Amino acid sequence: MTTKNSDVRSQVLAADESRYQALYQQDVAELGRMLVDDDYVHIHANGKIDDKAAFLASIEAARYRFINAERTEQQVRLAGPLVLLHGRTRTTLDVAGETKVMDNAFTTVWKQTEDGLKLLHWQATKRI
Structure with missing residues (x-):
């Protein structure tokens, strides 16, 4: 892995951690800044698909609250x-x-944008 690739790896892991911190705090404004404007897609483990507006609305409505997310094998x-x-x-x-x-x-x-890393797509798949 080159230095550049190593830097990008560190940056994306830091951006993802910031996203989780915003989820824990239900910080819709911060999440909104992290997501690509009109192209964001969020696919839930149950198959439900949200665009940016629907995803942010679900966080704002507090339909669920993130408590912790242990990520491995990244x-x-x-x-x-x-x-x-x-x-x-x-x-x-x-x-x-x-x-x-x-x-x-x-x-x-x-x-990768002029404003830093923006999340374009998130998808979860339930492990059996």
Whole structure:
């Protein structure tokens, strides 16, 4: 891995951690700044697909609250201006007062922009 690739890897892992911190705090404004404007797609582990507006509305409505997300096996790949991050996540959520733990594989696609890394796509797949 070159120094440049190593730097991008560190940057995308830091950006992803910042995204999780914003999720924990339900900081819709910060999340909005992190997501690519009209092209963001969020695919939930249950197959539901949200665009940026729907995803942010669900966070703002506090339909669920992120408590913790342990990420492992994270791999980063560069593809031109895109950075792909995938791995496993064990996510603890509060859903209407009930604690739920999800074990998912995930893929994120980050776009390198003039304003830094922006999240273009997030997808979870339930692990069996």
